[in-house]
Amino acid sequence: MRAMVYRGPYRVRVEEKDMPTIEHPNDAIVRVTCAAICGSDLHLYHGLMPDTRVGFTFGHEFTGIVEEVGSSVQSLRRGDRVMMPFNISCGACFFCARQLYSSCHNTNANATAAGGMFGYSHTAGGYDGGQAEFVRVPFADVNHAIIPEWMSEEDAVLLTDACPTGYQAAEMGDIKEGDVVVVFGAGPVGLFAAKSAWLMGAGRVIVVDHLDWRLQMARTFAHAETLNFTQVNDVVQHFKDVTDNLGADVCIEAVGAEADGAGFQHLATVKMKLQGGAPTALNWAIDSVRKAGIVSVVGGFGPLFSAVKFGDAMNKGLTIRTAQCSVKRHWPRLFQHVKNGVLKPSAIVTHRLALDEIAEGYHMMSSKLDNVVKPLVFPRAA
Numbered sequence: 001m002r003a004m005v006y007r008g009p010y011r012v013r014v015e016e017k018d019m020p021t022i023e024h025p026n027d028a029i030v031r032v033t034c035a036a037i038c039g040s041d042l043h044l045y046h047g048l049m050p051d052t053r054v055g056f057t058f059g060h061e062f063t064g065i066v067e068e069v070g071s072s073v074q075s076l077r078r079g080d081r082v083m084m085p086f087n088i089s090c091g092a093c094f095f096c097a098r099q100l101y102s103s104c105h106n107t108n109a110n111a112t113a114a115g116g117m118f119g120y121s122h123t124a125g126g127y128d129g130g131q132a133e134f135v136r137v138p139f140a141d142v143n144h145a146i147i148p149e150w151m152s153e154e155d156a157v158l159l160t161d162a163c164p165t166g167y168q169a170a171e172m173g174d175i176k177e178g179d180v181v182v183v184f185g186a187g188p189v190g191l192f193a194a195k196s197a198w199l200m201g202a203g204r205v206i207v208v209d210h211l212d213w214r215l216q217m218a219r220t221f222a223h224a225e226t227l228n229f230t231q232v233n234d235v236v237q238h239f240k241d242v243t244d245n246l247g248a249d250v251c252i253e254a255v256g257a258e259a260d261g262a263g264f265q266h267l268a269t270v271k272m273k274l275q276g277g278a279p280t281a282l283n284w285a286i287d288s289v290r291k292a293g294i295v296s297v298v299g300g301f302g303p304l305f306s307a308v309k310f311g312d313a314m315n316k317g318l319t320i321r322t323a324q325c326s327v328k329r330h331w332p333r334l335f336q337h338v339k340n341g342v343l344k345p346s347a348i349v350t351h352r353l354a355l356d357e358i359a360e361g362y363h364m365m366s367s368k369l370d371n372v373v374k375p376l377v378f379p380r381a382a
């Protein structure tokens with residue numbers, strides 16, 4: 001089969017690779033019909049995620065058609081149209097029993113920090129991902145939903161990560177009616193966080209980025225106010241000025257390890273690898289939220305420490321909540337929102353590529369070219 005493979009930092013290409021096989025009776029093999037490139041994939045592409053091996057296939061957001069099922073799979077048949085959460089979970093451990101699927105204790109032998117994920121390096125279990133014609137789905141009974149007839153494939157693929165992650169980001173902010181919510185990052189995750197903040201009762205939503213076309217989408221798709229952080233002297237002071245000197249009630253960090261905005265932080269992280277992520281947006285969030293406010297962090301950071309302003313957070317009495325999204329937990333509610341027309345996740349899709357064009361797709365995402373927000377990839381399997 002054809003699959004995207006990692007060749008080293010900033011180098012990916014499409015190669016012939018062995019077909020995945022059923023390795024356990026509860027596996028399924030899925031023929032991928034649509035996959036997405038995620039902001040999280042850039043951390044792998046840039047060589048910032050430990051143990052990303054040459055030959056590994058990325059892709060944790062995909063939909064497809066069941067090709068084959070293992071002998072103990074109960075709830076799937078060949079031909080079913082399915083979507084997978086980016087988390088791989090066992091469904092039975094302490095964490096899965098509490099719907100904390102991203103913390104599954106059985107699917108990532110390599111670490112106790114996070115559960116398994118599709119296509120996210122050996123740090124996340126070493127499972128080849130879905131930017132390929134076929135993919136193996138472990139614990140297949142647990143890790144899928146049949147795509148309802150009324151749901152488009154492009155909406156479904158956005159529900160495998162970006163949309164539920166934004167939704168969980170807002171949920172972790174424990175937004176009260178009328179709250180001022182500031183979202184750092186106008187990528188897919190930040191856009192969905194802003195949209196979700198309204199659903200949870202926010203009175204004012206402000207999205208921060210420096211890419212004008214993404215801020216434009218924050219205004220049209222998420223109906224938010226926007227701030228281009230390059231156009232103010234001091235982001236934190238700006239939020240004090242617009243909130244009677246109090247600060248925002250809730251700040252959501254949807255930027256992660258590769259934040260721009262403070263050159264030395266970026267240098268210490270991306271170039272010198274001295275810390276596990278440039279916490280520029282996270283520190284802005286800590287400083288921009290009011291005393292006793294909530295900072296919700298879904299931006300991806302590496303396992304190494306980062307220079308986070310923890311003393312300020314402690315003295316202000318902040319609540320900091322953070323997680324890899326437990327995607328499946330949010331599906332029942334999000335499916336309703338999509339069915340009722342409250343949410344149209346695919347509205348943020350900007351590019352549709354063939355699998356053979358995926359290297360260009362990564363380059364475009366990495367360099368933020370051609371007004372990209374969310375590119376989809378369509379492998380055409382024989």
Ligand SMILES: NC(=O)c1ccc[n+]([C@@H]2O[C@H](COP(=O)([O-])OP(=O)(O)OC[C@H]3O[C@@H](n4cnc5c(N)ncnc54)[C@H](O)[C@@H]3O)[C@@H](O)[C@H]2O)c1
Binds near residue numbers: 190259299
């Ligand atoms: N927790 C989870 O489960 C989960 C799931 C998906 C993605 N993520 C992470 O969420 C983050 C966002 O994902 P995405 O797909 O939207 O990525 P993205 O790269 O498309 O978007 C990030 C945005 O942040 C902007 N930005 C950079 N520095 C900034 C700053 N200092 N202040 C404000 N904005 C800034 C960038 O211009 C970009 O538009 C990534 O770190 C990703 O790894 C986490």
Ligand SMILES: [Zn+2]
Binds near residue numbers: 040161
């Ligand atoms: Zn993703």
Ligand SMILES: [Zn+2]
Binds near residue numbers: 090
């Ligand atoms: Zn589990």
